[in-house]
Amino acid sequence: MNALYEDFREVELSSGFCCSRDIASSAGAVLTKSGTILDERLIHKLKQYDIARVFVHRDVDAVLNKTRCDSNALIENANKATYCIIIGGELPTIYRDLLFDYLYVSNSDNFSAISKYITHLRKNDPFTHEHCTKVAWFAVFLGAKLALSSTEILDLLQTGMLHDIGKSCIPGSVLNKEGSLDKEEFDLIRRHPLVGYQMLKEMVSKDILQGVLHHHEKLTGFGYPHGLVDSEVTLYSRVVGIVDIFDALTSFRPYKNKVSMEDAIPILGAMAHTHELDIEVYGCFVEGITGLLKGGLIV
Ligand SMILES: [Fe+2]
Numbered sequence: 001m002n003a004l005y006e007d008f009r010e011v012e013l014s015s016g017f018c019c020s021r022d023i024a025s026s027a028g029a030v031l032t033k034s035g036t037i038l039d040e041r042l043i044h045k046l047k048q049y050d051i052a053r054v055f056v057h058r059d060v061d062a063v064l065n066k067t068r069c070d071s072n073a074l075i076e077n078a079n080k081a082t083y084c085i086i087i088g089g090e091l092p093t094i095y096r097d098l099l100f101d102y103l104y105v106s107n108s109d110n111f112s113a114i115s116k117y118i119t120h121l122r123k124n125d126p127f128t129h130e131h132c133t134k135v136a137w138f139a140v141f142l143g144a145k146l147a148l149s150s151t152e153i154l155d156l157l158q159t160g161m162l163h164d165i166g167k168s169c170i171p172g173s174v175l176n177k178e179g180s181l182d183k184e185e186f187d188l189i190r191r192h193p194l195v196g197y198q199m200l201k202e203m204v205s206k207d208i209l210q211g212v213l214h215h216h217e218k219l220t221g222f223g224y225p226h227g228l229v230d231s232e233v234t235l236y237s238r239v240v241g242i243v244d245i246f247d248a249l250t251s252f253r254p255y256k257n258k259v260s261m262e263d264a265i266p267i268l269g270a271m272a273h274t275h276e277l278d279i280e281v282y283g284c285f286v287e288g289i290t291g292l293l294k295g296g297l298i299v
Contacts, residue, residue, distance in 0.1 A: 017056040071150035078140035110203040121168035136160035138243035145288040159211035166195030211236030
C-alpha cells in the first residue's frame with residue numbers, strides 16, 4: 001500500500017499537515033517547499049498571500065489505526081457531527097477531515113479518483129459540497145439508528161458523500177440560479193443521478209451505485225430518474241433520500257430560504273405518511289434527532 005495519501009487531497013490550513021506540493025504566490029514566488037509541515041507561523045504567512053487551502057499528504061497508517069474497523073468511534077463521530085449540524089453550528093474541521101479518512105478506509109482502491117471528484121465538486125459548487133458532507137454524516141447517524149452493520153454504515157457514508165457528485169458536471173450558475181429554471185436547465189439538473197452513476201460505476205459497489213442513482217426516487221413511483229415503486233427503491237436510497245431532503249430543507253441556498261428543523265420534520269412526516277418516503281426510516285431519523293437534542297453532547 002502507498003504509505004501516503006495521493007497529493008490531491010486539499011485541506012484548509014491547519015497545523016501538522018505536510019505540504020505535498022510547493023506553494024507559490026500569485027506572482028509565482030515559492031513561499032514554501034513540498035514536504036514542509038504547516039505550523040502557525042507558516043499559516044500566518046500563507047494567509048497574508050490569501051492562500052486558504054493547500055495540498056497535503058498524511059500518514060495512512062496513522063489514519064488506519066485511528067479509524068479502521070472501529071465502528072463505535074465512527075458512530076460516536078456521526079452523533080457529534082449530526083449534533084453540530086442540527087444545533088445550527090458550523091461543522092468543525094475535524095469532521096470534514098474524518099470523513100475523508102473514513103472514505104479512504106472504506107474504498108482505498110478508488111480513493112484517489114473519488115477525492116478528485118469531490119475536490120472538483122467543491123470548486124464547482126461549494127453549496128452542494130457542503131450539502132454532501134452533511135448528508136454523509138446524517139446517513140451514518142441514521143444507519144446506526146437502524147442498527148445496520150458497520151459495512152453498511154460505511155457504505156452509507158460513501159453514498160451520502162457521493163449522492164450528488166453528478167452535479168459537479170453542472171455549472172454552478174445553473175445549480176444556484178435565483179430565478180426560475182428553463183426546461184433545458186431543469187432537465188440538466190434532473191440528470192445528476194444518472195451522471196453520478198456513470199462517474200462512479202467502476203469505483204463503488206452496486207449497492208452504493210443504486211443509492212446514488214435512486215436517491216430522488218419516491219416509493220409512490222413519482223420520483224426520478226426511473227419512477228421506481230416500493231421495494232424497487234433500495235435501503236441506501238431510502239436512507240440517503242430522507243436525509244438529503246432534511247438537509248436541503250434546513251439549508252440556505254441563493255434561490256431559497258431555509259426552514260427550521262421544527263418545520264422540516266413535519267414536512268418529511270407528511271411525505272412519509274403519503275408513502276413517498278419510508279415511514280420506518282423516517283421514524284428512526286426523527287427519534288434519533290430527538291434523542292440527540294434531549295441528551296446533548298460535548299463536541
Ligand atoms: Fe440529488
